[in-house]
Amino acid sequence: MRAAGCVFAEDEAELLLSGAPSADALAAMVERRVLGIPLEHVVGWAEFHGRRVAVDPGVFVPRRRTEFLVDQAIGLGRRSAARTGRPPVVVDLCCGSGAVGAVLAAALGRIELYAADIEPAAVRCARRTLAAAGGEVFAGDLFDALPAGLRGRIDVLVANVPYVPTEEVGLLPPEAREHEPLVALDGGADGLDVLRRVTAAAPAWLAPEGQLLVETSERQAPRAVEAFTRHGLLPRVTGSDELYATVVIGTRPATGEGTP
Structure with missing residues (x-):
């Protein structure tokens, strides 16, 4: 993931590891992230104002600002x-x-x-x-x-x-x-x-x-x-x-x- 340009590769990897239900699912999630799909679309949620909010593919990701x-x-x-x-x-x-x-x-x-x-x-x-x-x-x-x-x-x-x-x-x-x-x-x-x-x-x-x-x-x-x-x-x-x-x-x- 770091080689693919993910700035916070370690933090993202932890999220993927904690959210993947199986090794195959983890591999698929990593592949999607390496392809440039937003992390929030990969894991299915975004952290916003202390809450996890569902974010489906193709939906605007809420920004921290x-x-x-x-x-x-x-x-x-x-x-x-x-x-x-x-x-x-x-x-x-x-x-x-x-x-x-x-x-x-x-x-x-x-x-x-x-x-x-x-x-x-x-x-x-x-x-x-x-x-x-x-x-x-x-x-x-x-x-x-x-x-x-x-x-x-x-x-x-x-x-x-x-x-x-x-x-x-x-x-x-x-x-x-x-x-x-x-x-x-x-x-x-x-x-x-x-x-x-x-x-x-x-x-x-x-x-x-x-x-x-x-x-x-x-x-x-x-x-x-x-x-x-x-x-x-x-x-x-x-x-x-x-x-x-x-x-x-x-x-x-x-x-x-x-x-x-």
Whole structure:
């Protein structure tokens, strides 16, 4: 595995040894990993925010930096519950494996949880992951996938949108660009196409004082803030140097629809 270019070959080998049910299975797993298939797809799970989350082949692998996004959402969910006196309505948009929703459900306890993704493989994976939390997972393009009854009711809307500029997708590690869905990586010319679509529609779906959280890069954050502001959301930017993570959080004003 080290000869094949696996940077953390020893650690990965331990995971494969502990997860393989037989010598033949171990050999097959090692072969798949040497061929460049992501470790998470080989073992069938990813470590995320202290949990093992199932990740099927062809499904976006949750990144550690996204744990910072989740931490922000947990805090906002708790504040929402304290303010309203009811379980928060939480939506995990572009949910992938359902990792974000699973962690939010575990941390917040009683929540009304919904998730959506455009990739069929991701929807199947997320449905299994979120079943224990009572989460409903829908297939479709962003808000088109959600039940109309959620309009104006969402307290915490987490959208882990793709934000890699199209011309930079080819610079990603082969594991990502060859084995993860392009729709989960490519954010358009400047990486913000999907973010702009989400911010344009979000005010109509958020409850008064509801929050939209989107992960982006530090250099993209100023343009992301412009998109939030343009559609009437009150933005702030926060980040983690340790995780190299940047999150833009937008609040729908307490009155009105949140649009100028």
